Amino acid sequence: MYWANYHSHCRYCDGSHSPTAYIAAAIEQNVKAYGFSSHAPLPFASQWAMSFEDVLTYFKEIHLLKAKHATQLQVYTSFELDYISSNFVSPKQWAQAFKVDYLIGSVHFIDTFANGQYWEIDSTTQVFKHGLELIFKGNVREAIQRYYALTRAMVQQQVPDVVGHLDKVKIHNRNEFFFDEGETWYQQEVQKTLETIAKCGQIMEVNTRGLYKKQAKETYPSTWVLERAHELGLPIMLNSDAHHPSDITKEFGSTAKLLQDIGFKQLQVFWDGQWQGRSFDHTGIDIG
Template sequence: MFIDYHTHHARCGHAVGELEEYVRKGIEIGLVQLGLSDHMPLLHVDPASYYPEMAMPMDELPRYVEECLALKEKYKGQIDIRVGLEGDYIEGCEQQIEAIVKAYPWDYVIGSVHFLGEWDITDFRQTAGWEGRDRMAVYEQYYAAVGKAAASGFYDYIGHIDVIKRFGYKPEEDVTHLENAALQAVKRSGMAIELNASGLRTPAAEMFPSRRMLEYALELGIPLTVGSDAHQPERLGQYLDQAYSVLREVGYKQLATFNCRKLVMIDF
């Protein structure tokens, strides 16, 4: 059951390729289900004065959904398109996030933490933000935000749960207890997580999450889906063969899929 639930396209500003290009690529590589999941518009910073090309403008959001739904119908019978959103968890913006989540007919919403305040810890242009900071304090702040995202009830699964490691900045102290607490929060919420294969092309050189976290997630009984986090059509499905191999080795036998915000487990 070849699926890819995490993708981005030109509308967000930092990806390339139109949505239909991803759909055609998905058909070409044999995807059974393709999740379209572009970034939610920025809520807590002024897009005009912040770093450029971070997310789609707010007035593009309805156009994005309309296009996804049109493609879902157009390619019915060739590929099963699921309409999604990567919805940043921004502390203090809960009402705005909830409004977006409720306003559209999503199949699923990914809960991801990119921002700690106005600092996007996943943006290569902002790595200087680590300078002079207590790394353990940053990790504590990040994983606390993941826990709040899980508890919010806005999302269907947590995206790249340990993406804080993306650029290789790690505390000297052990962070296992922070990772475990985040997974426990996901379990309490009844949510899933993803195995995001894109970590293999970052300085972390490791998928999100780590194998250790995958093993603990399985122990907790947390459902799991997969995504390439492709920002170019040619990267659709990238490294997912390795992701599936790791999941089999760890002991996962099913994948989480989503339809109209309902979790559906499938064998793979």
């Protein structure tokens, strides 16, 4: 049994090390398939996205690693693509022109402040509160509903292969300060979003970053959401959203156990250049 991780960041965006360092760490951590999914360039200044100028070098470097380590593990190229409201054409076609192996779609921004700056949901709690007050007049429910509406629009319009960290909007809600996941309106939004993903035939990732960074008590998405996803027969995969080489398989064993307990029998892997379901347990996935 081996692990696989398809959601990762390196020094081309906001990750800490060179791609080479991640591959060395992946091999050490019993990983047989590794995908680089740098934040795709954005049409405005950002602290964490890759710059347009670096894209060619990014692909060149990863393709070299692909060839160099072909006997040890499968290396893949990807982008984590943002979905942004209003007048922003998704760069999917542009990304595909580089022949990425797969795309992860994520929502990190909800609408804009009066000065046109986008409100980032997973920045500091202070920024989160600021956006809530200024853009949504403190109405948490409206803001969260907007987040899920944007997620559904992304699923339907951007059509990524993988839906990234579905409920990351809970990042500042560790002690339920902003909303209660048990409330009917919240559960309805999530359910509608899961149904949209199922209808569009995409894969939902189970992302362990919130757990090992202690930003959330559970994975993205929460256990109850995973139970709903299981009822809908949604295909899932396990990712760490690694930003450091030591993150690559963090919380994989415990999360795989949780997924088995919920009833999932397979995890999706990108293997030999295509998506496929493979059996798994707390020690790894049946690949390699």
